[in-house]
Amino acid sequence: MARPPEFDRAEALVKALHLFWERGYERTTVRDLTEAMGISAPSLYNAFGGKKELFDEAVAAYTGSSTSVVPPALQERTARAVFAKILEIAIREYGSDTQPRGCFVISDPVLIDERLLGRVAIRARMQQACDDGDLPEDSSVEALTDYIDIVLRGLSSIARDGVDPDAMRAAADVALRAWPRPRRRTTRS
Template identity: 70%
Template sequence: MARPPEFDRAEALTEALHLFWERGYDRTSIRDLTGVMGISAPSLYNAFGGKKELYEEAVAEYERSPAVVVGQAVGEPTARDFVEKMLEAAVREYGSDEHPRGCFVISDPLLDENRRVARDVIRDRLRQAIDTGDLPGGADVEALTDYLDVFLRGLSSRARDGADTATLRGAADVALRAWPSGL
């Protein structure tokens, strides 16, 4: 009969998520994980299956969290509101001291598919704005998508490098002022 785990699995997962967020998958060892999670290697393997499975579960946990900024904004009524809400969420989440700074998905090279999905969400939301007349039909959706994607990546990088929330907010304010007039 299997013994029940002697640790809080959700708390251990959060600790692993934060470590992967700070270091990335490749730079995080089992020893690092067991140390931060406060469990033995056999407990890690029994509870999560292994490093790869733990990483995948941590990514899924992150994707369900409020730290994912694009998803927070997608339901906004206008493209401008969408961009404003997304940037507000990015400033708040990337600069938060409640978890590692920046964006986990942006910072880990292995999460290219997750980045592609977020980019597709941005593109789809901008196309929807054209379809509803919120953006003019001549708007360059690809260029606007690139602009927002590159800006979010840069904001995440600045946060990881220690920029404070005021600095991130200032950059977001400039980005909003750069939103094309007439859109």
């Protein structure tokens, strides 16, 4: 009969996630992880399989959490509302005192595939908005996707540098004011 782990696995995963978030995958060692998690190396390997598997599980926990920025915003009715919701969630989450600041996915260079998934989802939503007439006819879906991505990366970066959430909100307000106005719909008489 296997012995139950002598630690809280979920709590250890959160500690590992925060360490990866602060340092990145490449700069985090197994020793760093075991110290942060309060477990031995054999316990880490037995519970998680190894550093890579632990990292993958931490990424899945982060991207599947309720603190995720992009997915919940994509359900908003208009493209502008999508962007506003993304900004609102990003400011709340990137500036939170309960976790490392900024965005884990944006901050770690090895998470390029996760960033790409976010861009694909944003691009699809902007294309839908364009098709629905919610954006000007001359709108570039690619440029709007880049714009949202750049603003999110900027907010993550300044949050990691310790900028106050009020300053992040002021910058987000400027970005939101630059959003293109939708086409006017003509009504038939």
